[in-house]
Amino acid sequence: MTASAPPTVSAQALSLLGEVWGYDQFRWRQGEIVSQLAAGGNALVLMPTGGGKSLCYQLPSLLRPGVGVVVSPLIALMQDQVDALRQLGVRAAFLNSSLSADGVREVEAALRSGELDLLYVAPERLLMEGTLRLLESVPLALFAIDEAHCVSQWGHDFRPEYQGLGVLAGRFAGVPRIALTATADERTRADILSVLGLQDAPQFTASFDRPNIQYRVGPKDSAKRQLLDFIRAEHSGDAGIVYCLSRRSVEDTAAFLTENGVPALPYHAGLSHPERQRAQERFLREDGLVVVATVAFGMGIDKPDVRFVAHLDLPKSMEGYYQETGRAGRDGEASTAWMVYGLGDVVNLRRMLSDSPAPEWVKRIEGAKLDALLSYCESAGCRREGILGYFGEEYQGPCGNCDNCISPPQVRELTREAQMALSAAVRTGNRYGAAHLTDVLLGKDTDKVRQAGHHTLPTFGVGAQHDERTWRGILRQMVSLGYLAAGEHYGLSATPKSRELLQGETPFLLREEVLRPTSNRRAKGKASAPADLPAAAQPAFEALRQWRGEQAREQGVPAYIILDNKTLAAIAALRPGSLATLSTVSGVGAKKLEQYGQAVLDVLGEVD
Template identity: 55%
Template sequence: MTANPALDVLRNVFGYASFRGPQQAIIDSVVAGQDALVLMPTGGGKSLCYQVPALVRDGVGIVISPLIALMQDQVSALHQLGVRAAYLNSTLDLEQVRATEQALLNGELDLLYIAPERLANARTQALFGRCRIALFAIDEAHCVSQWGHDFRADYLLLSVLHQQFPQVPRIALTATADERTRQEIIVRLGLEQARVFVSGFDRPNIRYRIVQKDNARQQLLNFIRTEHPGDTGIVYCLSRKKVEETADWLNQKGLRALPYHAGMDHAQRQKNQHQFLMEDGLIIVATIAFGMGIDKPNVRFVAHLDLPKSVEAYYQETGRAGRDGLPANAWMAYGLQDVLTLRQMLASSNADEAHKRVEYHKLDAMLALCEMVSCRRQALLGYFGDELEQGCGNCDTCLEPVATWDGSVAAQQALSCIYRTGQRFGATYLIDVLLGKSDERIRNNGHDRQSTFGIGKALDEKTWRSVFRQLVAKSLVEIDFEGHGSLKLTEACRPVLRGEQTLMLRKDVQTAKVGRDRVEKRQPGGAADSALWEALRAKRRELADAQDVPPYFIFNDASLMAMVENRPRDHQQFARISGVGQRKLALYGDDFLAVLAEFDDRPSGDTVGESLALFRLGYSVEQVAGQRGLTAETVYSHMAKALEAGLVELNEVLSLGSNEIAEIEQVILALPEAQRNALKPVYEQLGGAYGYGVLRCVRAALQRQTA
């Protein structure tokens, strides 16, 4: 025990050694009875910010949650920890409701999850009046914002909490809120006196990548097969029809995919969601109806086949990847048609003009993010008022810097073509005119006789599509919805059209680079560690199936990784694994220690093993070096030893082609045998084209082959 009750709860119940980021300050504030507004990225540990103080303070913590799935998920997870938790929602029958209410009155609950609409119920208010309440936690607090993408009218009722229970601290939490939404949360929930905690929006383990559509389904398939074979993922589509078609197509291609959208039969939708939570290696293809409240930690990728309508939506949806902190991917393909579709939907909506203007601005911000030529993460964080001083090194624009070109002449040609054809046609038709395609429609309109006919032959069709897409993104051209998607000039285009302004455009990347820049697979790579990893996963699955709970309720992947790395041999050592609290130690310690004992003939814990363990978690050599405070050359030497021992393969460590490896091997083998342990002559003969670390790894692999 420590002098800090909150830290004792964290260690004994949740199994974590210390708080992260601002968690300690937030929890101390709420334990002291103060209100708090918490903005913390998904995966940052928001739940602990109200669960821990609820267990420290006297009484029961009341958690307002917008989705039934979220309540059930968290309550089941808390039961695994030995926490007395329950929920009140529409899935319970009258007898179950009465039993839960009685447990509440008897002081037998630590946490109670309820839906916001129940707070309008006089019975619920009277029930709370008879209890000692530790705190009110308002999860997904951005749902109170009428300008937000997840507005729930029932959240407006939550202002009554302070009026009826003025002595009970409230903590409102969200993972996504720009400055305007934050202020709206404060005003609508009466949190003017609350402490505001903004922990930063960065999710460093997520790699952001946006590509231009070019047979998007095939692009998606290539991405999954190349980077995430067998992984759990979410694919977002704009329409229900596209969800169904994409899920069917992925299944035809040999992947396991399930659809999810609001138009499905409720029972089937729930079945698919349950299957996704319970099984690994499944892909859920969904509309935005899926996701909020889904806390599956090992989602390795989130893919968008259509453009989200705002940066907030994009951030929240991509945030469902990598909640366990291990490497994950956020991938999106978008094109000009996405912009047309979203703006058309907005134009035809019943929203008032003020609301539409806000939504148009949000869509413009999303477009700007897609067309970035600098660090995408910097722009994403900057949208939420968060700063990143330099490029992140973990987004597509950092890993593959975007080339730009002077598109002034091309823009003038495109703008002139729009004007001379009467501003009545879409991009496809205009491109045909620019390329000089004399089809019947163009001839009938007389556009084969216009001065712009055929003037764009210097560029191909893909490049012209990119030009028009960027002209729309830069607001030099707008889409006329009443004109069925025709393009029209804006006032902003005049300086470009007159040649008074240079316009730099980005060159679209046609193929994604793979190799060491790829988000690596995170499971152990050596034969012995892989066998242990699979044995631990099998034990986890067995225990989960016996209780009909998702495997990550037992332990998440990060905890299993820690077991592989540290090889605990007794209860005391097992208790030091992150995620092992007293309850899980008692429930599962013997089961997992028995599995570990079967693999106890291999030493662990040396410095090479520590580097190798991080590498297998998906860290690059440079990231391992940064994490451990070593030089990259030192880590390369660790990898070389692992290569000699057969614990890792050369193509896992280096992204060199076979010709490059053969070139290095040839130089090494050409040396006199007495000099083959010296790398300097190899380095010099190759003209310094490869670093010593790379050469050391190639030599190690070669020595193992020839041993």
Template identity: 55%
Template sequence: MTLTERPPATDPESLKARAQTVLHDTFGFEDFRPLQGDVVEALLQGEDALVLMPTGGGKSLCYQVPAVVRPGVGIVISPLIALMQDQVAALNQAGVRAAFLNSTQWPDEARGIENALVQGELDLLYCAPERLLQPRMQQLLHQAPLSLFAIDEAHCVSQWGHDFREDYLSLDMLEREFPSIPRIALTATADERTRKEIAERLHLTGARHFISSFDRPNIQYRITEKDNANKQLLAFIKEEHQGDSGIVYCLSRNKVEATAKMLSDKGYAALPYHAGLPADMRAAHQERFLREDGIIIVATIAFGMGIDKPDVRFVAHLDLPKSIEAYYQETGRAGRDGAPSNAWMVYGLQDVIKLRQMLESSPGSDHFKRVERQKLDAMLGLCEVVDCRRQVLLRYFGDELPEPCGNCDTCLEPPKTWDATVAVQKALSCVFRTGQRFGVNYLIDVLRGVDNDRIRSMGHDKVSTFGIGADLSARQWKSVFRQLVANGSLQADAEGYGALSLTENCRPLLRGEETVWLRQDPERRKTSKGSSGSKRQLVVSDPEGWEKLRARRKELADEQGVPPYVIFHDATLLAMLEQKPRDLDAMGEISGIGAAKLEKYGEKFLEVLGTLD
């Protein structure tokens, strides 16, 4: 049966069999992944669904397969033009009748797609929420045969989230206007509070919830003390990711520009991306990142949502994210293809101070600030943890990992702790004795007994804490202050000067009523990697054959103006290289090769395979 021969809705077993056929013949997969099949079955039966599945877990298939199987057109609400175009290109390659409506199209092109929608000549139509809410679009939808609504990146509806989009709040209209059409909301990032908010705001409280494990075992999580961020980043890329695609996140636009220039000066293909750049430049940089190998994007959080590139081998953070949700969402852009990848971050005391200042000086309500403080505290807890980092990360989302993962820095090289009770008392006393109005560097100078004009002019060479901390290095004291700010014993002023003051939390510490154990930062190494890092890359048995297959893929992609991974993912090319099929039947058995792609590309890749030993 071809995709255009749409059968009417039929009994559950027939629908299930049809879904299995579409999965194999169209998308080239043998079986559904865990939970995918259950979600598909629910939608085929006309039920609503709320789906939480990690990036790379196969969320798209949860609505794409039912949209092909059910009569009518599946409407996908997606927040980003780049994501729409990517997914539609990939679906078209697989033989699915998919299209999008967005602001990049000429009126004639848009009218043609609108006609195809009304005539039921599409399987899937992608559009942004703002377009969906326009009266004209709603009128067209009422005229069209519809199979389902899929609300992608559903966490955008959360007003507490870092990706909040106001248009998402109005998507509750789908229940009122189209009560008989099943709806599915999907996201990769939502704690329990956000899940509840999604369900309430989208009127999906009666929907079936499908919550997959948040674990991404192929990603190695590493967080290290910030020393010289540029040098650390360069060493990390040079030692572990030479020639790989990656994303580097920075907090400010200026830092994005400076970091991209630094990497470019060192010979890397690095491009800046932030909201202050012209729209055409942002689009061009994103396009290069999607279509070329080895491009590094240096960006603020303005970049990344919906990026479908499967072979991003690393995500690096040069500044601390505001929450675990933001960190998980951003690091989740690495390794969508399941191959080994790195989530690497450097962070220091200034990051903590800067984020706390931004939070306290923000115009939000007290309730908003309280929620944001809790989120930042959880992020700091993840940074300073001495146990398995992945267990802490997953626990935040209500997901338990029974055993330590063995693939994060705290597992690979367990950090040491030390009894810092006396050092903490000295640090807190020094803050108090100097009037609670100086930054960390000044306080360290006082503790270590540095004799300089400023300290003498302030009279702080006479205070009882002058010189009592000479037994620790400046670096060790920075670690103490960082952890005291992280655990809330000290706070930074909101004016931006970095002056530290005491909080109520520090009273029992000052009185010596609690023993304090702190994380001991590892000794400085010549490289960022140390013994906890490992080369995270694809293992290719025949590098020459691999490059030949990649060259053929790139050639075909360039001919059609699509990213190479839209033709085949790396995992499919690797399977070709390992299995070396000699005919189309054998080629068709490889995961990721459906009927349409086999017909289009089978012979072209068999030709290359025939030249290999």
């Protein structure tokens, strides 16, 4: 379905790719997408985080007459995206509520006079009648709707204002539109096509695989200490994101890490806008900083060298998990997606869903999404195979880069024990929590057990051959799989589905509870450098990194916007002696060569 581009367009596109971005070839199907847009066609692009989505609309905006309008959901990130484009010599600006009245007038004047190549706009601002009229008065190259999954109620991050973007198809019928997202199942894709009027547009779907990310999931047991041990052992000095479900947990975890020598900042909706903005700016501009956040943080983050994403609480869906873990390793270097979870997480999410005021059909959708994530967590199979399978992509494991493939877990058939747990839940009235049921099964003669009279039950002590950890895992998996449900005060009750277990119609298989170590981690102190950088090039890389940091501080922009780590590593390995040789390095375009070329050569000249 992809429209073929005239040779002149392709030649011009390749020329601009080298001149502006410093690349000599397109990745994946970027060239096809660029040609599709440049020729006036529409497109839906599904590409994983870090796959190069932005180039798919930025380059056609330069090829076509007029300004490219980019709809972006996060005001805080527009500044950095615009800064990055200006570093490339692209004329870019944004229109959002952070601008003063004079700032707005200045951008609008630049737009009217044809002085902009790209304009970033929040959906709320775009849909204002005044903005729509302004855009109708100027030549437009295209509309790019980023994070397009926000259009759909089926998506994990639905935003009502995105549904209003359907107006673009009618009011700007001749302007090509491209919708882009990293996460969308079939229903979400159908909504994107319908709402944005892209039913006849070709779809470009890249692999969802991120082979550089190592996926690891394990039992929660003193989560903050587990996190600290993980960072110290594998990611000391690295940038990372830690996700927690509650604001209090965010604050406590950030304080705990800081007290233990890991520089960390909290980020959640309870902080003031200036506080959130400062945290985000520091994360983008400083090396080795960890942000502890709720899910409010991270959409659209362009920082390429995030080396780990950790979850101390379960996300609500596989889409949310995939998108959040995808913020690690955008530069293609080895990174870790690390998560711990426990019975409390499962119970809390099930209760939140049950108590939600949402319509029943929405609850069913969200329940199915949560079930898929829990099945992934409890699986003894290849993690990558599970993730890709959820998004409809076939993958035959083992991948060799997840906990289950590196160290396959033991799986035990514990159907009899599951039946014991169900019996304990039923005989205690289907209203006691996991801790109490565990005490009954282990035969612990506590005051609570005795006061309830549960020491006289046939199930008292019936599971004494197992330890508390095993029973905790059994109960967690039974709630995850829907054999037990959490009711008022977090009491566990047997569900209709539990009859399958009680009648022996289905086996109960428990995976071992071990957060297994990775097989190949970088040496401490080398976290910022690409893993394959030769030892002889390390001094040059560090010298260039220090120079880059100084430049970033002077200009008030993130360091990676100057030159990213991959480009610095290539320069350090090549050690060019002239501007002509430096210009051959991928990522060094004409503007950056002009602005930084001589300074880079001077830095290299000072390295022994």
